[in-house]
Amino acid sequence: GAVVSQHPSWVICKSGTSVKIECRSLDFQATTMFWYRQFPKQSLMLMATSNEGSKATYEQGVEKDKFLINHASLTLSTLTVTSAHPEDSSFYICSASAASYSNQPQHFGDGTRLSIL
Amino acid sequence: TQLLEQSPQFLSIQEGENLTVYCNSSSVFSSLQWYRQEPGEGPVLLVTVVTGGEVKKLKRLTFQFGDARKDSSLHITAAQTGDTGLYLCAGAWGGATNKLIFGTGTLLAVQP
Numbered sequence: 001g002a003v004v005s006q007h008p009s010w011v012i013c014k015s016g017t018s019v020k021i022e023c024r025s026l027d028f029q030a031t032t033m034f035w036y037r038q039f040p041k042q043s044l045m046l047m048a049t050s051n052e053g054s055k056a057t058y059e060q061g062v063e064k065d066k067f068l069i070n071h072a073s074l075t076l077s078t079l080t081v082t083s084a085h086p087e088d089s090s091f092y093i094c095s096a097s098a099a100s101y102s103n104q105p106q107h108f109g110d111g112t113r114l115s116i117l
Numbered sequence: 118t119q120l121l122e123q124s125p126q127f128l129s130i131q132e133g134e135n136l137t138v139y140c141n142s143s144s145v146f147s148s149l150q151w152y153r154q155e156p157g158e159g160p161v162l163l164v165t166v167v168t169g170g171e172v173k174k175l176k177r178l179t180f181q182f183g184d185a186r187k188d189s190s191l192h193i194t195a196a197q198t199g200d201t202g203l204y205l206c207a208g209a210w211g212g213a214t215n216k217l218i219f220g221t222g223t224l225l226a227v228q229p
Contacts, residue, residue, distance in 0.1 A: 004159075036219075043220060093159050097215055103148075106215065108160050111159050
């Protein structure tokens with residue numbers, strides 16, 4: 001159980017386009033979803049936390065107008081990278097949890113590799 | 118500022134050797150998790166430690182949480198090529214949030 005699916009798994013696009021990444025919880029309702037960014041051979045950096053039906057909370061240094069997060073249902077959150085540039089190329093990973101309490105585990109998706117040409 | 122420092126950053130060993138990865142912080146965490154991640158995939162949870170001084174064993178992997186809940190270690194006995202991957206510790210603050218802070222990561226390569 002507790003499967004999280006990300007789509008697409010890999011995307012290549014031209015500089016200046018906007019890219020949407022989906023994160024779905026397949027067999028549970030995800031009250032809270034997290035979005036992370038990871039550069040090659042580095043750790044996961046938390047970008048934002050989203051709770052269903054409310055605005056996302058962004059970490060310091062993350063541009064909310066650049067990385068639009070929508071969590072409109074209990075099974076789907078989307079991350080849109082607007083006007084993407086080569087420096088936005090990275091591995092984006094989402095996680096989902098059934099609640100935001102401290103003992104609730106995060107279930108991770110398999111990530112989306114974004115390459116901006 | 119990275120709150121959780123892992124060492125070593127990179128480690129290349131031969132199959133059959135033992136190794137220890139450290140995860141250190143000046144902050145106190147309510148719990149600490151260890152993950153293993155392979156290229157192009159999401160991290161996979163290995164263990165969660167909650168109590169200061171706790172030791173957990175998972176086959177050839179031994180995890181320890183420091184008495185003060187500020188640090189942790191992962192020891193692998195008789196490493197195998199299948200142990201290759203990026204090892205990440207992650208601290209949880211507790212309370213009303215399950216937000217995680219990930220460590221800097223340790224990239225392990227086990228050579229045949």
